Amino acid sequence: MAASRRPAVTLRTLNKQLAEFDLSGVEMAYANSLRRAMMADVPTVAIDQVSYNQNSSPLPDEFIAHRLGLIPLISKGVRESMRDTRDCTCDEGCEYCMILLSLNVTCTERSTGALNVTTAHLTRLTSPPGDPDDAEGKELLQKRDPDVGHPADRGATNRILITKLSKGQQLDITCKAYRGISKHHAKWSPLAAVAYEYDPHNKLRHSSYWFEVDEKGEWPPMKSANFEQEDAPGSGAKYDIQAKPHTYYLEAEGTGAIPVNDVVVHGFEALEDKLAPMILQLHKEVNREEGREPEDEQMGGDAPQENAFAAPVAAANPYATGTARGYGGGVSPNGAPAAAPGATAWGGGAGGGAWGGAANGGQASPWGNGAATNGGAW
Numbered sequence: 001m002a003a004s005r006r007p008a009v010t011l012r013t014l015n016k017q018l019a020e021f022d023l024s025g026v027e028m029a030y031a032n033s034l035r036r037a038m039m040a041d042v043p044t045v046a047i048d049q050v051s052y053n054q055n056s057s058p059l060p061d062e063f064i065a066h067r068l069g070l071i072p073l074i075s076k077g078v079r080e081s082m083r084d085t086r087d088c089t090c091d092e093g094c095e096y097c098m099i100l101l102s103l104n105v106t107c108t109e110r111s112t113g114a115l116n117v118t119t120a121h122l123t124r125l126t127s128p129p130g131d132p133d134d135a136e137g138k139e140l141l142q143k144r145d146p147d148v149g150h151p152a153d154r155g156a157t158n159r160i161l162i163t164k165l166s167k168g169q170q171l172d173i174t175c176k177a178y179r180g181i182s183k184h185h186a187k188w189s190p191l192a193a194v195a196y197e198y199d200p201h202n203k204l205r206h207s208s209y210w211f212e213v214d215e216k217g218e219w220p221p222m223k224s225a226n227f228e229q230e231d232a233p234g235s236g237a238k239y240d241i242q243a244k245p246h247t248y249y250l251e252a253e254g255t256g257a258i259p260v261n262d263v264v265v266h267g268f269e270a271l272e273d274k275l276a277p278m279i280l281q282l283h284k285e286v287n288r289e290e291g292r293e294p295e296d297e298q299m300g301g302d303a304p305q306e307n308a309f310a311a312p313v314a315a316a317n318p319y320a321t322g323t324a325r326g327y328g329g330g331v332s333p334n335g336a337p338a339a340a341p342g343a344t345a346w347g348g349g350a351g352g353g354a355w356g357g358a359a360n361g362g363q364a365s366p367w368g369n370g371a372a373t374n375g376g377a378w
């Protein structure tokens with residue numbers, strides 16, 4: 001039974017582009033929360049405002065702004081090294097909270113057909129200086145990776161296309177890129193696709209496979225069937241109404257903005273940040289119900305919250321400690337990368353979508369097709 005197991009993570013593949021790991025000993029809600037936290041709560045940098053000095057390209061301003069927003073920018077470490085602009089003391093963006101980019105291209109020759117304007121034409125500028133008395137801001141700058149803000153496809157032979165220009169046409173713009181999360185807009189998602197599978201033998205009967213002649217022939221096994229420790233049930237096996245899913249096979253593919261291994265770690269941290277205050281409050285309520293004083297020794301008295309929640313969480317809630325221990329200690333890289341990443345999906349989130357399609361002026365749904373839209377840029 002899932003409840004008696006300790007949370008654990010087993011890594012299968014982990015590199016800059018792809019993370020594949022098994023999560024066990026948790027409820028499905030937790031696995032899904034992790035999926036959503038990795039997708040929507042890990043900050044990146046994306047272009048958010050575009051000023052047009054000249055646009056005589058075939059695409060209207062809004063269309064180009066939308067395409068620019070979807071370009072993954074290098075965002076490694078911005079969780080610790082950049083500030084949300086709404087929390088900054090500046091008026092219109094400064095070096096502590098904003099990356100400034102410009103693009104100025106004119107097509108002067110028709111001989112080779114249209115001129116492709118790509119991310120190679122985007123130049124990072126120096127952002128306006130921040131408040132010199134802001135010590136915290138200066139500290140952020142010191143921590144910042146020097147590559148932050150450059151297009152993530154830097155060095156690739158096929159750069160992301162922004163628009164095309166014919167002879168005499170010009171695009172001259174300035175872009176402001178801010179830190180954000182994809183809960184607010186899908187362009188900030190660090191992942192192109194993230195999904196999980198469970199119960200590959202369908203013992204739990206959560207799926208009902210439609211078929212014409214032969215179910216097994218028409219529905220090949222899930223990828224995770226290769227890793228599932230339990231054998232497939234025999235033909236006469238009884239259905240166990242008490243059974244619960246126990247292992248979730250997660251797969252996350254990045255956009256290039258942040259290495260995926262960082263996204264996984266930050267996803268666990270984001271989840272912990274959300275759960276810790278809730279668990280702390282729950283403990284306080286339980287203590288109050290049972291007539292104990294809030295400054296009960298177990299609660300850490302008036303200690304700061306971070307210290308206060310550590311002990312009770314560990315004592316009472318297997319999930320909270322599981323996040324940390326499961327990822328840090330329980331990791332055992334074993335085995336070679338499995339077959340090509342092929343986004344299946346329980347959990348959804350993986351879809352088509354892409355450049356030029358369904359531009360809807362920034363109203364993309366943060367959960368479902370949003371991530372795919374961003375990922376489509378690649």
Ligand SMILES: [Zn+2]
Nearest residue numbers: 088090094097
């Ligand atoms: Zn600022």
